[in-house]
Amino acid sequence: MTLKQADYKATLSFSNGSPSVDLPVFQGTIGPDVVDIRKLYAQTGLFTYDPGFLSTAATQSAITYIDGDKGELLYRGYPIEQLAVNADFIETAYLLLYGELPTPAQKAEFDERVTKHTMVHEQMQFFLRGFRRDAHPMAVLTGLVGGLSAFYHDNTDINNLEHRDISAIRLIAKLPTLVAMAYKYSIGQPFIYPRNDLSYSGNFLRMMFANPAEEYVVNPVIERALDRIFILHADHEQNASTSTVRLAGSSGTNPFAAIAAGVACLWGPAHGGANEAALNMLYQLQEAGGVEKIGDFIKQVKDKISGIKLMGFGHRVYKNYDPRAKLMQETTNEVLTALGLEKDPLFALAKKLEQIALEDDYFVQRKLYPNVDFYSGIVQRAIGIPVSLFTAIFALARTVGWIAQLNELIGDPEYKIGRPRQLFTGATRRDVKPIDQR
16 A cells, blocks of 8 residues: 555754755554655665664565564464464465455365365476485475476466466465475475365375375374464564565566575574574583583573573564464473373473573563574474474465565555665775786
8 A cells, every 4th residue: 555644754854064854754553653764865865774674664564563572463463372272374374365364155265275276286296306305405495486487387477466366375285285295305205195185284294294005194183283383483574584575576576486585585594493493402402411401501691602592582573472482382282292292301391491591680681582483393393393394394384474475565556676775885986907007
């Protein structure tokens, strides 16, 4: 939508004698007001400087809202904790894409559309077999998602609403199939085709863990836990990978390429790899002596010289308890109980570490609370998902959020190709001397 008339104005004054400038200020429905600086360069010849865009609203959005101080996450206005309990992933995906929770009839139709597109082109197998079997799953997934545009090139016009809609359905439907194929390929097992009589999460579990030699029965507790993982990771406002998808999409590239860019960005250890890092930290602490060594570990974390970090705690946005972390802790309890692993030493270690950290003034004063990554690695490990596949599961879930954000960008009449500016600190103009004079 187009921005309304400014709610009020901010005056920018300069100490060098330049005339002051009035800038429009807009108010959203919730959250901080924004100063409109689009005409700043034309009026003053100045750019703003904001490394990491920590204070910059690059877009207007109606999809996801985070209040980091309150520890609140809303999808289209609905609290994440309510969606995780009262909705499934298909309903959540519909909500993110279309703005409202589906009626029973709308859900049934949407579910059927997704289910009927879970198969991938048979030649995708040959594309997959071009990778080494020990390749990182995210390297494989980046290639497979980008490669979808070569197999489904009939609907790649990003400016065509119908093309974007069918591409959205295809991506949501095929990501579980592609992730499962990448896993099966890495362990040398045959691919398992999707089945239309299973749920979205149940189908993924079967494609991951079934084999042709015996029948696979989906555990309903694990199925629900995985569905909740998908819901909790479905979107998270304008983070690095979402911004990457939006930036790629702003060029007019096809939806598959834009989502592949998001997958590549998510691969970074500072973004999607955080749950893997948290689990590895617990492994190392367990090997060092477990619960009895937590005190020594905490001292090392406080020592800036040690270089040791408390992974799974703190967040760029949340300055309170990550609402997703509470839900993930409950899910972890349910899964471990269902699998007879409630005395799992790694989970006991995690709970003790959390307790000690939350009672320590050092972490409390710095507002370092557990985030969703602290427990998601444990529950995925219990389900049987290998550590190397954690980020691919994250990408699978986040795809629907990326698509919703991409669709919103393309539908915004004010959208332009992204073009960040810079503060140049390199050499000024100089002349090239002949090589014998250098």
